[in-house]
Amino acid sequence: MHRRRKKLEKPGVIPIFSFENQTESKENEDIDIPIFDLPTIANATNNFSIDNKLGQGGFGPVYK
Numbered sequence: 001m002h003r004r005r006k007k008l009e010k011p012g013v014i015p016i017f018s019f020e021n022q023t024e025s026k027e028n029e030d031i032d033i034p035i036f037d038l039p040t041i042a043n044a045t046n047n048f049s050i051d052n053k054l055g056q057g058g059f060g061p062v063y064k
Helices: 038-044
Strands: 013-015 032-034 053-057 060-063
Touching: none
Parallel strands: none
Antiparallel strands: 013 032, 053 060
């Protein structure tokens, strides 16, 4: 029987992959995605300026 070790959770990061039977291969490692709040994104895009818009995706506008 194998027991999974709980990883230390990082604030503002969501793990998106979890494998029950992990191997030593790097392809099976958990991937963490940073979470940004709206003020941070608004600041990074110059308040969603049209000058920073790259295009339109399936989930809405895409900004650089």
